Amino acid sequence: MKSAADTCFALVGAGGLGGPVAYALAAAGARRLVVCDHDRVDLSNLQRQIQFTTADVGRAKVEALSDELVRRGYPAARLRPLALRFTRETAGDLLDGVDVLIEGSDDPETKFAANDEAMARALPFAVGGVERYGGHVVSAVPGASGCYRCLFEEPPDHAPSCADAGVLGAAVAAIGGLLARAALALAAGATGGELVVVDDVGARSTPRRVRYNPRLGCPACASNGRERAAEVPS
Numbered sequence: 001m002k003s004a005a006d007t008c009f010a011l012v013g014a015g016g017l018g019g020p021v022a023y024a025l026a027a028a029g030a031r032r033l034v035v036c037d038h039d040r041v042d043l044s045n046l047q048r049q050i051q052f053t054t055a056d057v058g059r060a061k062v063e064a065l066s067d068e069l070v071r072r073g074y075p076a077a078r079l080r081p082l083a084l085r086f087t088r089e090t091a092g093d094l095l096d097g098v099d100v101l102i103e104g105s106d107d108p109e110t111k112f113a114a115n116d117e118a119m120a121r122a123l124p125f126a127v128g129g130v131e132r133y134g135g136h137v138v139s140a141v142p143g144a145s146g147c148y149r150c151l152f153e154e155p156p157d158h159a160p161s162c163a164d165a166g167v168l169g170a171a172v173a174a175i176g177g178l179l180a181r182a183a184l185a186l187a188a189g190a191t192g193g194e195l196v197v198v199d200d201v202g203a204r205s206t207p208r209r210v211r212y213n214p215r216l217g218c219p220a221c222a223s224n225g226r227e228r229a230a231e232v233p234s
Contacts (some may be wrong), residue, residue: 017104020176145193
């Protein structure tokens with residue numbers, strides 16, 4: 001069993017979810033934190049991405065977030081900011097030496113790419129998503145649980161970004177906290193296989209926790225040698 005101080009985390013997405021997650025992991029004393037994001041700070045980000053200010057507009061998100069973590073006392077030597085998009089081609093360098101992967105972008109294709117790479121590399125991971133007033137977190141451990149693809153199968157044909165759909169800033173913070181909690185639990189030895197759903201932060205909805213199993217025929221689980229037939233609870 002590891003603590004945060006023994007764990008190298010890789011965080012995909014330095015935006016709305018990435019800010020709260022990075023704050024939590026840094027405060028927990030993460031041994032190392034790799035942050036990956038190809039985007040730059042835009043004025044429209046500020047209402048839901050609490051780590052940035054107007055002075056950061058136009059900067060690479062990974063650089064602005066890294067500077068903020070250092071300002072708060074996290075050692076710069078433990079940070080590795082990578083201003084690039086997470087893909088199969090870039091995953092090798094990003095995930096080298098990583099113990100837990102966290103996916104917090106708003107791009108479905110990136111979520112599935114992170115899932116598939118983590119499963120193929122037997123790397124524990126958590127994926128978070130926000131939808132307007134609520135969101136979800138999926139945690140998984142290859143070989144011990146199902147994965148993100150067991151639940152959602154394929155990326156949607158069209159999915160609006162947070163900026164297009166409109167997202168409550170408080171919902172981003174709430175889901176970011178749950179995503180950080182899932183990552184720290186994985187570092188401590190949790191076996192994954194849990195879906196956490198929050199329907200509406202503003203309505204004080206209680207998070208619903210659902211255990212899920214590997215899906216028969218899931219290609220990502222098959223890549224890890226995990227092909228046990230199981231039904232996903234409704």
